[in-house]
Amino acid sequence: MIKDPDQIVSRFGSILFDTIKRRLNIEDKIWVDNIEALRKDLSKDKSEVIITDFGAGDSKSNRSDSEMHIGQVGRSTIAEISTASKSPFWSLLLYKIISEFKPKTALELGTCLGISSSYQAAALTIYSSGKLLTMEGSSSLVEKSRENFTYLGLLNIEVIEGRFSDNLHKVLDDNQPIDYVFIDGHHDQNATINYFEIILPYLSEQSIIIFDDISWSKGMKTAWKRIVGNHNTKLNFDLKEIGVCFLDKQRLKKRTIKI
Numbered sequence: 001m002i003k004d005p006d007q008i009v010s011r012f013g014s015i016l017f018d019t020i021k022r023r024l025n026i027e028d029k030i031w032v033d034n035i036e037a038l039r040k041d042l043s044k045d046k047s048e049v050i051i052t053d054f055g056a057g058d059s060k061s062n063r064s065d066s067e068m069h070i071g072q073v074g075r076s077t078i079a080e081i082s083t084a085s086k087s088p089f090w091s092l093l094l095y096k097i098i099s100e101f102k103p104k105t106a107l108e109l110g111t112c113l114g115i116s117s118s119y120q121a122a123a124l125t126i127y128s129s130g131k132l133l134t135m136e137g138s139s140s141l142v143e144k145s146r147e148n149f150t151y152l153g154l155l156n157i158e159v160i161e162g163r164f165s166d167n168l169h170k171v172l173d174d175n176q177p178i179d180y181v182f183i184d185g186h187h188d189q190n191a192t193i194n195y196f197e198i199i200l201p202y203l204s205e206q207s208i209i210i211f212d213d214i215s216w217s218k219g220m221k222t223a224w225k226r227i228v229g230n231h232n233t234k235l236n237f238d239l240k241e242i243g244v245c246f247l248d249k250q251r252l253k254k255r256t257i258k259i
Contacts, residue, residue, distance in 0.1 A: 042081075042085075042113055050075055106180040134160070
């Protein structure tokens with residue numbers, strides 16, 4: 001566990017330790033077990049859906065801006081799609097971050113089947129009575145994720161369908177200030193930086209923004225380097241797969257910690 005005179009660093013160290021050790025109280029365990037049971041069911045679901053991918057594809061796709069804007073249409077099974085969900089470890093880390101810092105309004109870019117969304121929404125339900133706004137471009141995934149949220153009994157999630165670029169400004173305008181953001185979609189250097197810069201003015205005084213797959217490609221590594229270099233990201237944790245930024249206007253010292 002990280003021990004540090006900086007309270008946020010110490011608290012984040014405790015979060016990591018509890019995630020690694022999978023420390024859960026009874027209510028946490030009920031939610032986590034239910035979500036993981038759903039994940040298991042989805043991993044066996046061979047039904048096919050048509051999906052529209054407005055993101056960067058895989059790390060070798062090299063899609064152009066126009067290709068990403070139009071979207072790439074394909075067919076996949078639910079089981080195949082489920083492999084793109086954040087693993088139990090990373091999902092639990094998101095849960096623990098929300099449990100500790102208790103944001104009221106949370107935003108996620110990239111719903112997919114709603115596994116990580118469910119972890120975050122469950123933590124918001126228990127610890128802050130907060131709400132999750134989650135954005136997804138593919139209509140079939142919007143429909144399936146809503147089914148999953150209903151099945152789990154999560155009532156504090158709003159799914160916004162459409163391209164991030166089409167809807168982000170309105171979502172931010174209607175729900176500001178935003179306390180917590182998880183960017184888990186698109187995976188393109190310029191898009192990631194653009195979303196970060198769009199979101200910044202709408203964040204609360206003390207907020208958290210988390211980036212997925214910061215080492216996924218050369219472009220994402222560049223985007224992460226640019227983000228941690230921004231004067232607003234005062235305390236950053238580089239966990240290789242995800243990056244966590246704490247934005248606190250009262251904090252004078254800027255610091256990035258690699259774990």
